[in-house]
Amino acid sequence: MVTRNKDLQKTTESLLKKKDSQAPSKKPVSVPGDNPVIYPLDLPESDARLQTPAVGARATRPDGRLHGLGQTKYIDDMSFPHMIHAKILRSEYAHAKIISIDTSAAEAIPGVLATLVGDEIPVNTFGPTFQDQPVLADTIVRHKGDGVAAVAAVNEQIAADALEKIKVVYEPLEAVFDPQEALKDSAPKIHGDKTNIYTSKIIKKGDVEKGLAESDHIFQRQYSTQMVEHVPIEPHASIALWDGNGRVSVWSSLGRITLGREDLSRTLSLPQSKIRLIGTIVGGNFGGKNEITNEPILALLSKKTGRPVKCVFTRGDEFISSTIRHPFVMDYTTGVNNDGKIIARKIKLILDGGAYCSWTGTTIGKGSILAAGPYNIDNLFVESYAVYTNKTTTGAMRGFGAPQVCFAYESQMDEIAEKLGIDPLELRLKNAFTEGSASPTSQQLQSVVLKESLKQASDRFGWKEWKK
C-alpha cells in the first residue's frame, strides 16, 4: 500500500495552523497526584446528548473526552498497594506429554513470591462450548501457546527471568498442522484417539444433485482464507485480589462477565457469590476477549501470596496464546441457468479448529448457515467440519466465519456474472433475498433490505457510470 506522505503533511500543517484558534478558552486546571486534569472541568455538552427524542441522535460518548485526552484508565494503568506481577511460561512444543515440571529454581529467585502449575488448579478445564482446554496444561500440551506454569514476582522483569528457571521435561508427540492432513486416519489424534473432527454441521434443502444436473452451467472453485489476529490495542489484562474474607475480586478486560464469573466459579471451585468480576474499559475486543484466559491463575496466585496480582499479556502472548480467526477451506459448486438464476449450490467447509474448541461451535454454525449467501436457492447442501490441529486456538472473531464464506460466495457470483455476460449488480439483484424469502434453514426472513442496499451502494458509488 502507498503511504500518503503528502496527505499527512497537509493534515499536520492544517492542525498547526489551527492550534491557536483551538486553544481552550479557560486556563488548564491541574489537580495534585499522578493524573493531572488538563482540561476545563465544566464540560460543554453536544446538543445531541441534550435532545429529545434520544433515538436517532448523533450523541457523543460519555467516555469520549477521557479517551481523547489519554486519561482513560485501562488495567495497565491500574495499581493496588503491594500489587505483584505474573508471567506465564508457554510450551516448547506444539504437541508433547508433560513428564515433569520443576519450579524450585524459579521460586529461589529473590522477588519471586509464588509459582503455579496446572495440577494446583481445582478444576483445570474451561471452554465456552465444551471444556477441552486446560487453564495451565498439566499432562499434554497441544500447541505452543499452552501455558504450563506461572510465576508471581514483585515486578514483571523478575517474573520473566524466573520463567527461564522453570524446568519442564517433555516427551514430544507427533504433531499435525494442516487441517486436511488432520482429517486422515493416519494423523495423530489431538484429543482422544478416534478423530480430529470435533464438530460438524449440515444444512440441507431441496435436492442439490438434481438441481445441479438440471442447471445450464456449473461453477466450481476452491477458496481459502488465512489465520488472523484480532490485534486489540490493549492486550488481555487482569488483576485478581483474593481478600481476607475469602472473596476474590477480578478486574478483567473480558467482554462477558456473567459467563466469566461462571467459569471462574467452576475452575476455582468457589461459589459465584464469593467472586466479583469487573469488566474494565476495554481497548478493543473484536471477539478475542470472550473467554477467561489468565484470570483463574491470577486468583490462585493472589490466594497463595495474599497480594493483588496483575498480568498484562505481551503482544507475543496475545498472538500465540489468545484465540484467532479460523482459516477456512471452502469448496463451492453452483448450478446456474442461462438467465443467471441460481438453481443449486453445494458447499463443503473445512475449518482449521486449532488446538481447542473455544467458539468453533458458533463459527461453524454461522459459517454454514450463511455460506450460500443472501440468495434464494431452492437446492442447497452445506457440510462443514472443524478439525483439531496443533496450532493456535481458533475462536470468536468479528463475523464468526462470515467474512470467510462471503469471500467465497461473492467471488463466485462475479465468476458467474462474467461467464454469463450479466452485470454483477444485476446478477445479485436477480437472486437476492427479499421480504419473506426463505433462508437456507427455511426461516422466513423479515426486514430484508438487501436489494435496497445493493441499489443505494451502486448509486452512491456510480457503479454504472464508473470508468477505468
Place this chain on the structure above:
Amino acid sequence: MIKRGKGMACMWYPIGFTVAANASAATVKVNTDGTATVLTGTVETGQGALTVLGQIAAQTLGIATDDVHVVSADTDSTPMDTGAIASRTTYVTGNAIVLAAEKAREILFEAAAPLLNVRPEQLEAVDKKIRVLSFPDRFLPIDKVVAHAENTLGKPSIGSASYNPPTVEMDPETGQGKPFNAYVYATQIADVEVDDETGEVEVKKITAVHDCGTPINPMLVEGQIQGGISMGVGFALQEEILFKDGTQINPNLTNYIMPTSLDMPELEVELVDNYDPTGPFGAKGAGEPTAVPTAAAIMNAIYDAVGVRITNLPATAEKVLAAIQEKNKAVA
C-alpha cells in the same frame, strides 16, 4: 502500469447467538430529578454500546441521552448479560432495557394518572413530561411525577426485565430451523488500483451501505462501519499469521502487517432506511457485519483491474504479481 478496477460484495448477517439462549437483563431506576440510572451486565468494548443503551433508556422514558447514566460490567451490582459478543448488545440488551424502562415508566403513569384525571394507559413520556396522549397541553414534568411517586406515594420508579431472542432448534440432519430472530444486510463496493508490475494493490475508495434497522446513534454506526472496513482491508490484503512447524513466526507488529490510518481508502458510508419490529425502536445491530463483505469486494475489484482471481487470502503483492505473471504466461 497502474490498472483500476471496481468490485462489489453483499452479505447477510444474524444478530445474537445461533439457537442458544443469550439473554440480557437490565434494571432502570428513575431519579427524583428526572434523570435515570441503567444497570447492565454488558461491557463497553470501545464500540459505544453504553451510549446506545443510554439512548434507548432515554427514549423509553422521554428524557435526553445526557440524563441517563449507565452502570455496567460489575457482577456485584449489575444483572446478568451474555456480553459484548455476536452483535447482540443493541438488540438483546437494548430490548431488555426497553422492557425495564417501561416498567419504571408504568409506575410514573400510575402516579400521574389521578393528578391528570386520566387513566394510566392514556399517558405518554415525551420531552421530559408525562403527558396525556393526543392532548399535549395537559402534562406534568417528569421530575415532579417521580418525586411524587417516590416521596409521597412511596413507590420509587424502578423496573427490571430480561429479553432473550426467540429461536427454533435446528434439525440435526437438515439444519432446518430458526437459528436467529433477526438478520442485517449490506453492500460494499471497492475501487482499487493494482500495479501490474509489482502486484501492489491500493484500495482507493470503499462505498459501504449497511442495514442495522433503526440507527439508534447514526454516528456510532458509521464508526463501526469505518472500523469494520479497516479490519476487512487487513484481512483482504495484508494480515496473516505465518507458521513454521507449529511455531508462529510473526507474532509481533513488525512482521504482522495490518492497515494503519494511512492505508485506509476514502470511505463513503451510508445506512439503508429500515425498521425491524422485533428490535428496540426498530434497531437490529451493526458490530460484526461491517467487516464481512470488504475482502470479497476488494478481490472482485482486483479481478476487474488485472483479470486475476485471488482464491486464497490475503492478496499480498507477491501473490497478485505471481497470478498476473501466470496469466501473462498462459496468454503468451
